[in-house]
Amino acid sequence: MTALLLTWWAGHPVPGWSALLLLPLIADGTIQMCTAYESSNLRRLWTGALFGYGLMNLLFLSAAAVFRWGYRVGLTLRGA
Numbered sequence: 044m045t046a047l048l049l050t051w052w053a054g055h056p057v058p059g060w061s062a063l064l065l066l067p068l069i070a071d072g073t074i075q076m077c078t079a080y081e082s083s084n085l086r087r088l089w090t091g092a093l094f095g096y097g098l099m100n101l102l103f104l105s106a107a108a109v110f111r112w113g114y115r116v117g118l119t120l121r122g123a
Contacts, residue, residue, distance in 0.1 A: 055100055058104055061100040064097025064100075065094050067090040067094070068091060068093065
């Protein structure tokens with residue numbers, strides 16, 4: 044979360060790219076569940092970091108979208 048907060052001002056991935064960051068962990072977990080494969084700790088670290096960054100970015104993007112929507116609704120109610 045700290046990395047996302049520190050890099051948010053410089054730019055952030057769009058929701059599609061953030062969703063793609065979730066896929067490595069999902070794929071790794073699914074492969075481990077369905078086969079005898081067991082991933083290494085380093086792979087788990089990287090997939091977990093990508094998943095966490097993507098998930099937090101999606102959370103921040105959705106919070107910002109809800110804030111903007113609420114602000115627009117508030118402005119229309121104020122004008123009414």
